[in-house]
Amino acid sequence: xxxxxxxxxxxxxxxxxxxxxxxxxxxxxxxxxxxxxxxxxxxxxxxxxxxxxxxxxxxxxxxxxxxxxxxxxxxxxxxxxxxxxxxxxxxxxxxxxxxxxxxxxxxxxxxxxxxxxxxxxxxxxxxxxxxxxxxxxxxxxxxxxxxxxxxxxxxxxxxxxxxxxxxxxxxxxxxxxxxxxxxxxxxxxxxxxxxxxxxxxxxxxxxxxxxxxxxxxxxxxxxxxxxxxxxxxxxxxxxxxxxxxxxxxxxxxxxxxxxxxxxxxxxxxxxxxxxxxxxxxxxxxxxxxxxxxxxxxxxxxxxxxxxxxxxxxxxxxxxxxxxxxxxxxxxx
Amino acid sequence: xxxxxxxxxxxxxxxxxxxxxxxxxxxxxxxxxxxxxxxxxxxxxxxxxxxxxxxxxxxxxxxxxxxxxxxxxxxxxxxxxxxxxxxxxxxxxxxxxxxxxxxxxxxxxxxxxxxxxxxxxxxxxxxxxxxxxxxxxxxxxxxxxxxxxxxxxxxxxxxxxxxxxxxxxxxxxxxxxxxxxxxxxxxxxxxxxxxxxxxxxxxxxxxxxxxxxxxxxxxxxxxxxxxxxxxxxxxxxxxxxxxxxxxxxxxxxxxxxxxxxxxxxxxxxxxxxxxxxxxxxxxxxxxxxxxxxxxxxxxxxxxxxxxxxxxxxxxxxxxxxxxxxxxxxxxx
Numbered sequence: 001x002x003x004x005x006x007x008x009x010x011x012x013x014x015x016x017x018x019x020x021x022x023x024x025x026x027x028x029x030x031x032x033x034x035x036x037x038x039x040x041x042x043x044x045x046x047x048x049x050x051x052x053x054x055x056x057x058x059x060x061x062x063x064x065x066x067x068x069x070x071x072x073x074x075x076x077x078x079x080x081x082x083x084x085x086x087x088x089x090x091x092x093x094x095x096x097x098x099x100x101x102x103x104x105x106x107x108x109x110x111x112x113x114x115x116x117x118x119x120x121x122x123x124x125x126x127x128x129x130x131x132x133x134x135x136x137x138x139x140x141x142x143x144x145x146x147x148x149x150x151x152x153x154x155x156x157x158x159x160x161x162x163x164x165x166x167x168x169x170x171x172x173x174x175x176x177x178x179x180x181x182x183x184x185x186x187x188x189x190x191x192x193x194x195x196x197x198x199x200x201x202x203x204x205x206x207x208x209x210x211x212x213x214x215x216x217x218x219x220x221x222x223x224x225x226x227x228x229x230x231x232x233x234x235x236x237x238x239x240x241x242x243x244x245x246x247x248x249x250x251x252x253x254x255x256x257x258x259x260x261x262x263x264x265x266x267x268x269x270x271x272x273x274x275x276x277x278x279x280x281x282x283x284x285x286x287x288x289x290x291x292x293x294x295x296x297x298x299x300x301x302x303x304x305x306x307x308x309x310x311x312x313x314x315x316x317x318x319x320x321x322x323x324x325x326x327x328x329x330x331x332x
Numbered sequence: 333x334x335x336x337x338x339x340x341x342x343x344x345x346x347x348x349x350x351x352x353x354x355x356x357x358x359x360x361x362x363x364x365x366x367x368x369x370x371x372x373x374x375x376x377x378x379x380x381x382x383x384x385x386x387x388x389x390x391x392x393x394x395x396x397x398x399x400x401x402x403x404x405x406x407x408x409x410x411x412x413x414x415x416x417x418x419x420x421x422x423x424x425x426x427x428x429x430x431x432x433x434x435x436x437x438x439x440x441x442x443x444x445x446x447x448x449x450x451x452x453x454x455x456x457x458x459x460x461x462x463x464x465x466x467x468x469x470x471x472x473x474x475x476x477x478x479x480x481x482x483x484x485x486x487x488x489x490x491x492x493x494x495x496x497x498x499x500x501x502x503x504x505x506x507x508x509x510x511x512x513x514x515x516x517x518x519x520x521x522x523x524x525x526x527x528x529x530x531x532x533x534x535x536x537x538x539x540x541x542x543x544x545x546x547x548x549x550x551x552x553x554x555x556x557x558x559x560x561x562x563x564x565x566x567x568x569x570x571x572x573x574x575x576x577x578x579x580x581x582x583x584x585x586x587x588x589x590x591x592x593x594x595x596x597x598x599x600x601x602x603x604x605x606x607x608x609x610x611x612x613x614x615x616x617x618x619x620x621x622x623x624x625x626x627x628x629x630x631x632x633x634x635x636x637x638x639x640x641x642x643x644x645x646x647x648x649x650x651x652x653x654x655x656x657x658x659x660x661x662x663x664x
Contacts, residue, residue: 068412102445111444118411119444123435129401130436133408133416140364140390140414147408160431163401170396324446325480327504 007230009061009222016286019061019218021295023053023274026077028299029086032307033076033093033107037253041310042093044106045122049077051216051248054273055180056081058221059148059241062229068116068134068147070127073108074247075120078150084112090306096313103316104324116145124185125158127151128177132164135173135238146174146232153242154185156199165206165240172237176228177203179240180215182247187259203240215243216271246271341524346516348490348526349379349455352497353417355527357387360415363501366393366402367419376421377457377516403429403454407437407506410452415501420456423472423510437506438481449504453497459512459550459600460648466636469644471600473510473549474607477577482506484578485531488515488552490522492575495529503531510577512550512600531576534584540570543662544588546611547598548574551649555598558654567662577607585611586619593624594661598649603631625661630654 009015030050036042060081071078079089084100092099093107101111108122118134121127131149138145155161156179168175179199183190190197203210209231213224221243228239246268250257281287356363365380371394374381384392395402399420406416420426426433437450460469477484483505487493500507537552538559547555552573559569570588574580589595595615599608612627633647
C-alpha cells in the first residue's frame with residue numbers, strides 16, 4: 001500500500017543525484033553502444049533511447065521490487081534504470097553467455113527474472129497483452145504488485161493496444177501503461193498515422209485515468225507515475241501515462257532520418273532531459289561542478305568496466321544450440 | 333490420489349473434455365478458463381457448459397472478442413504464476429492471436445535464456461464437416477507443429493480427450509490442443525477411473541502387417557473404418573494415431589513402417605507443406621531402405637473448404653479415398 005508521503009517525489013539531494021545518475025548511466029552506456037556498433041562488436045538492430053531517459057528513470061522510482069516490467073526493443077534504458085546489472089546488459093549486447101539472456105536475445109531482448117524484467121519485446125504492441133496477463137495473475141493470487149508496460153506511440157495503431165486497454169479496464173487489472181510518444185513510429189510521423197494524435201485520449205475512451213506529461217522532465221514523470229501507481233495500488237484498475245518525448249538518434253543504426261528535419265531534432269535537443277535537470281540542480285544549489293565531474297567519472301568507470309566484462313565474456317558452445325527451446329524433461 | 337467428478341460409463345468426446353477441465357480446476361487452484369463465450373453461453377461447442385455455475389466468473393472468464401488480447405493475457409498470466417486454459421473458438425480465429433502464440437508463447441523461454449517459461453494450455457476447435465465454409469473449417473494444427481517451443485496435441489479418442497489436458501497443464505511449456513469438431517458428439521464408453529495420459533507417444537490403434545496408416549485427430553475414426561473394411565478383403569492395416577504432432581514420435585512411426593514396409597498418411601490439412609509432408613520426409617530419411625512402395629498421402633484437397641455438403645465431403649479425406657489409396661499401395 002502506498003502511503004501519501006510517497007505520492008510526490010521528494011527532491012532531496014540524495015534522490016536528485018540518483019535521478020541524474022540513472023539518466024546519465026543510460027546516456028553514456030548507449031553512447032558507448034553506438035561506438036561499439038560501428039566497431040561491429042554489437043550487431044543486429046540497435047535502438048537507442050537517447051533523449052528519452054527521463055521516462056524510464058522517472059517511472060522506475062515509483063515501483064516496488066516485485067512489480068513487473070514489460071518493455072520494447074528500445075529497452076536498454078529501462079533495464080538499467082530497473083537495476084539490471086550493466087555488465088549483464090552489455091554482455092547481452094555482445095551476445096555473450098554472461099549476458100542477461102545468456103546472449104540469446106541481444107539488444108532487443110533483455111530479460112532479468114530477479115528484477116521482474118519481462119523483456120524487451122520487439123513486436124510493436126506485442127508486450128501489452130503480456131502486461132495485462134501478469135496483472136491478472138497478480139490480482140488472482142491476491143498479490144499487491146503492479147505490471148508496468150512501456151511502448152511507443154506507434155503501438156497505439158495496433159489492435160493489441162486496444163484489446164489490452166479494454167480488457168485491463170474491464171477487469172480492473174493493476175497495469176500502468178506508459179506510452180513513450182516520441183512522435184515517430186520508425187519514420188512515420190504521428191499525424192500521418194493517427195486520426196487522434198492525443199494518445200492519452202484513447203485511453204480515456206476505455207474509462208481509465210489517463211494523462212499526458214512532459215517526458216523530457218524526469219521529476220514530472222516521477223510525480224505522474226507516483227500519482228498513477230497510487231490509484232492503481234488502491235484498487236482503481238489500470239492507468240495510462242502518455243510521456244511526450246523525442247528520440248535524438250536515428251530509429252536504429254540503419255536509419256538516414258529522411259523523415260524529419262535537422263532543425264526539429266536540434267529544437268528538441270534544447271530540451272535534453274539530462275542537461276535540463278542538471279541545470280536545475282546547479283541553479284538550485286543541489287549539485288555543483290565537482291558533483292557532476294564525479295558522476296561522470298563514476299559512470300564512465302562503470303561503462304568501461306561493462307565493456308571489459310563483455311569482451312572477456314564467452315561464447316555459448318554450439319553444442320548448446322537447442323537449449324531452452326523447451327524445458328528439459330525427464331525421458332519417458 | 334485425486335478427486336474426480338463421477339463420469340458415466342458412456343460419454344461423448346465433449347463430455348470427456350469437460351470432465352478434464354473440471355478435474356483441472358478442482359485439482360489445480362492456479363488453473364482457470366478464459367475465452368470467448370466459455371461462461372454464460374457455455375462454449376461455442378458447449379464444452380464448458382455448466383462450469384460457470386460450478387466455478388464462478390473468476391475461474392470461468394468470458395472475454396471480449398480479442399483473440400490476441402486474451403491469449404496474450406494468458407501468456408502473461410502463465411508467466412505470473414497461473415495455469416491458464418485458454419479456449420480459441422476455432423483455429424481459423426487463432427490467426428488473430430498467432431503473434432502471441434508464435435512471437436511470445438513459443439519464444440519467451442528461449443529469448444530469456446531460460447529464465448521464464450510459459451505454462452499455458454490453448455485449446456481450439458479444428459476441422460471441417462459441418463458446412464461452416466471457408467473461415468470456420470480449416471485444419472491448421474500442422475502449421476502450429478512447425479513452431480519450435482510449443483507442444484501440439486490432437487486427441488482423437490475419448491481417453492485422450494479426457495486425459496491429455498491434465499498432462500498438458502502440468503507441462504512447463506505452452507501446449508496447444510486441437511479438438512476436431514466432428515468428434516465432439518462421438519460417444520463410447522470411458523472408464524470411470526480414466527485420467528491423465530502421456531503426451532509423448534503415438535499409439536498403435538490397430539495392429540497389422542501389410543501397410544501402416546498414419547493419422548491423427550478427426551481422421552482416426554475414418555481410418556479405423558477403412559482398416560476394418562480392408563481386413564475383410566485380406567489386407568491387414570496397422571493404424572497409428574499420432575496423438576502428438578509436435579514433437580513427432582519417430583520411434584513408433586518407424587517401428588511400424590519397418591514392419592509393414594508401406595505407409596499411407598491421412599491428414600485433414602492441405603497437402604502442400606503439411607504435417608503429412610513432414611512425416612513422409614522423415615520416413616524417407618529414416619526408413620527408406622525398409623520400404624516396398626512409395627509413401628503416399630490422403631489429404632484435404634487444395635481448396636478453401638466449400639459450403640455445399642457434397643463439395644465439402646469431396647474436399648476431405650474419406651474412408652473411400654483411404655481404402656482406394658491402400659489398394660493402390662498394396663497392389664491388391
